[in-house]
Amino acid sequence: MTKKQVWILRIASLWTFYVWAVLVRNMIIDRTNTLAFRAVHIGLAIVSFVFAAATWRISNSMAKEIKLKRRSRESLPEAAAPDISR
Numbered sequence: 001m002t003k004k005q006v007w008i009l010r011i012a013s014l015w016t017f018y019v020w021a022v023l024v025r026n027m028i029i030d031r032t033n034t035l036a037f038r039a040v041h042i043g044l045a046i047v048s049f050v051f052a053a054a055t056w057r058i059s060n061s062m063a064k065e066i067k068l069k070r071r072s073r074e075s076l077p078e079a080a081a082p083d084i085s086r
Helices: 003-029 035-075
Strands: none
Touching: 003 035
8 A cells, every 4th residue: 555545545534524523513403304314324424433433543554554664675775675666
């Protein structure tokens, strides 16, 4: 996974949190919908929050791996470093 892909996962997680948080807030304030409708959508929000949190954790894990690989490549002597210019 590349650093760009990690950032895409993070942005998707933040966007999911934001969108569902706004929806839940609006549903709590505006009581024009039925209780069942609000319960179903708040349940969907909870599931989305869990997926977003899992996605965030995966992106953090991948970012750490990228950082470790970069450090290990930088610590290799020039003669032992692989040629990645292709």
